[in-house]
Amino acid sequence: MLTEVTATRYVTPLREGGSLPGIVEADDLGTYVMKFTGAGQGRKTLVAEVICGQLGRRLGLRIPDLAGMQLDPVIGLAEPDQEVQELLKSSGGLNLGMDFLPGSIGFDPLAFEVGAAEAGRVVWFDALVNNVDRSWRNPNLLVWHRDVWLIDHGATLIWQHNWPTARQAAAKPYDASDHVLAGFGPDIAGAAAALAPLVTEGLLTEVAADVPDEWLVDEPGFDSADALRRVHVEVLLSRAATIHERVTIGERSTAKPSRAPGWLAGERPPKAHK
Template identity: 60%
Template sequence: MLPDVVATRYVTPLREGGSLPGIVEAENLGTYVVKFRGAGQGPKALVAEVISGELARRLGLPVPELVVVELDPVVARAEPDEEVQELIKASAGANLGMDYLPGSLGYDPVAHPVDAELASRVLVFDAFVENVDRSWRNPNLLIWHGDLWLIDHGATLYFHHNWPRAAAVVHRPYKWDDHVLKPYATALPSARDFVVPQLTGEVLDDVLALVPDEWLAEFDFDSPSAARSAYREHLLARAAAPDAWVPA
């Protein structure tokens, strides 16, 4: 299971994107960027964050620690913004937290060249999970202590927004023309050889087990186990057809 922490103080909203994440302090003295289940994107964005983020970690890609943040709406009592108050009230219970990287910088492809192998592995990973949010306009990459970090995977796995059509898009090619790391991703064959063999049922089972049941129980399936089986089936089918989606 992901670590479970209890929020003790809502610090400030991050006015980036449509989900209005916020910085929250927890009882373990950690500080986290929290995505709220009550946001417009709903629990599916949190499910995508866990599956894709933890899969990236198992592929050796740098992702900040993910936790489940238990939220009592009382933490919003000192927040003057009514929109934030309503969001927190709608998000009681389990939310998704990502370790806050203080002093990190947004990624600049000109100022921060990336090793070819790392850039290529990130691109192949993004192709597998169909990440539409790694463009030069919105890289969702940070530089922290000189290293590259991957953040914000809520827009991945977008097949799960239309399960009746999920099987039809297993072989969907990945559009990577505007991927922010494309200029540096010159080692795609070796990255493919590294990433694809690791996309196994065992690894997916490990990752899917980390998704809280209550997020999976809120949509589409009769039980969390049925939801996990559907994700597993789709992702294994995609992993078995790399010629369809690995950029070349």
Template identity: 70%
Template sequence: MLPEVTAIRYVTPLREGGSVPGIVEADDLGTYVAKFIGAAQGRKALVAEVVCGELARRLELRVPELVRLNFDPVIALGEPDTEVQDLLKASGGLNLGMDFLPGSVGFDPIAFEVDASQAARVIWFDALVNNVDRSWRNPNMLIWHRELWLIDHGAALIWHHNWKGAQASAAKPYDATDHALARFVTAAELAAAAAELAPRITETLLREVTALIPQEWLLDEPGFGTADAVRRAYADVLGDRAATIHDRIRLSAPPKKAEAPPEWLRTWVEGKAAGSRQEDGR
């Protein structure tokens, strides 16, 4: 089970993300970025954070420590923004906290260099969990103590929003053409990362990671009788994907097909060509 803490002070909202997380202080004297159950993305975004964050940790990628965060909206009555208040009031109970990294800065692929091996491992991991939210426009990575840290995985595991189509969705290629780290890697380096990491995605590891998902967030999932059945579904999809996803990572965009000219332009060109031929005949 993830460590469990209780929020004792709501510090401020973070408005960079659509889910409006907040900084809180907890009874273990730690400071956390709180991801709230009442956000528009709901509990599945928090499930994705747990599965992806703990999976990345076991692959030796840097992610902030995750905790089960008990939150009472009463501690945030002083928050003046009514929309944020509505979010907090809808989030009483168990939420997710991730360790706040003070002094960290957002990763910029132009300003920071990343080792090719590390970049390839991150891209392979993102392909595994189908993370669509690590583009150069929105890297969702931090530099802290001169090291690269991965954050914000709530948009990953997109197939869990439609379990009936999960296998088909998970079988699709992963488009890394806009990935924030794509400029640092080649296909050969990605293949090396896959050879290292894929064998580590074992049934045992996936059982350990999915066991960390709080029971409350898996209950009443349509199509499943128990929370453990949902956990098995996550493990099954990820296990299958790990074996083959390296063959379906696209690093460069396919060449654009030339568009046919509009009818009016084709007619005009043909007319000009016919006129030229007539002039040449004279």
């Protein structure tokens, strides 16, 4: 189960993300990035964060520790930003905290090199959970102590937004053409050989059990939180076996300005000091 802490001070909002997460301090003296149930994406985003975060950590990927965070909206009374005040008021109770990595910087593929094995593990994992938000436009990777850390998994497990077709989602392919690590020659087959056998029904059941019941209740078509967890387990278990066969890396999209223009010409990112 997730460790549970209580938020004691709201420090500042993080305006990079659409859900307006905030940096908060907690009663364990830790500092967290807090994601709120009252944000526009709702509690399903937090469900995805927990399942992917806990699963990724169990597979050996670097993902910050997660915690359930109790929030009393009163801590936001002194916040001058009306938008933040409204978010805090609508998020009383249990929210999600991610361990804050002090001094971390956003991943820049032109300044930091990732080996083929590590790139393959990240791409394979993102294919497994169908992460549509790890692109060269928005990497959702941090560099901390010279290591790459994975963050922000709210845009995953998209089958939970259309439950009638959830089980068919297991066969959905994954286009990694725009993935931020596509240019590093990811060894996806090697990652599958190492990681897929670890994704067992038992492991997935344990990971899904970490999602608090209150984020799963009242879902149309399900009579219990466990029934909802069960579908997540079934889809992920089915995807793990063969998803590496359905990952494609083609030409990068040019729909938006690139942060890494050289990649569009097929250039490899230059080597950088690690």
